[in-house]
Amino acid sequence: MSIRNDIERILIGEEQLHDRVNTLGEWIAREYAGRPLLLVGVLKGAVPFMADLARAIDAPVEMDFMAVSSYGNTMHSQGFVRILKDLDESITNRDVLLVEDIIDTGLTLSYVLNLLRQRAPASLRVCALLNKQKVHAKHIHPDYVGFSVQDEFVVGYGLDYAQRYRNLPFIGVLKPELYRDEK
Ligand code: IMP
Numbered sequence: 191m192s193i194r195n196d197i198e199r200i201l202i203g204e205e206q207l208h209d210r211v212n213t214l215g216e217w218i219a220r221e222y223a224g225r226p227l228l229l230v231g232v233l234k235g236a237v238p239f240m241a242d243l244a245r246a247i248d249a250p251v252e253m254d255f256m257a258v259s260s261y262g263n264t265m266h267s268q269g270f271v272r273i274l275k276d277l278d279e280s281i282t283n284r285d286v287l288l289v290e291d292i293i294d295t296g297l298t299l300s301y302v303l304n305l306l307r308q309r310a311p312a313s314l315r316v317c318a319l320l321n322k323q324k325v326h327a328k329h330i331h332p333d334y335v336g337f338s339v340q341d342e343f344v345v346g347y348g349l350d351y352a353q354r355y356r357n358l359p360f361i362g363v364l365k366p367e368l369y370r371d372e373k
């Protein structure tokens with residue numbers, strides 16, 4: 191039961207992901223030289239990206255995670271965000287880099303950023319693997335972006351459809367017949 195059979199088209203292959211993540215890691219290490227960095231991952235989508243990104247940063251890094259809900263199991267934003275799991279550690283006076291899988295409407299990220307800003311970090315930046323950014327979306331300007339993508343639903347490398355496909359090592363588009371009647 192290969193999950194690869196469910197993919198219609200590969201958008202970003204393994205090697206391309208690997209190269210770009212390494213470039214981002216080197217860039218981040220240079221920019222934060224001498225400033226220990228706290229990577230904050232948004233569960234669960236950012237996990238594969240953050241694991242690779244952290245290993246591409248050759249400098250002191252700590253990791254923490256938070257979980258928020260915005261989509262439920264469907265493909266459309268519900269228009270609200272809820273905290274399911276908060277950070278374990280204080281971020282006050284820390285250099286924080288928020289790591290996200292994808293910015294779509296920007297709703298999730300703008301909520302999380304506002305929340306973290308209130309805790310007075312020394313700095314707060316955003317690293318998103320994918321930037322979709324719809325026309326009428328909230329405008330978020332991520333400091334580091336892996337790839338810009340078209341407005342189409344993608345899965346793999348952390349991104350799910352109904353909690354599946356996060357373990358694909360590449361990013362792709364599902365066969366249309368796999369989506370329930372919600373598009
Ligand atoms: P936003 O709040 O609309 O920016 O959505 C952000 C979240 O929605 C991401 O962290 C993903 O979990 C999910 N999401 C948005 N677009 C996609 C997609 O194309 N594939 C899978 N998940 C997505």
Ligand code: MG
Binds near residue numbers: 235261350
């Ligand atoms: Mg999701």
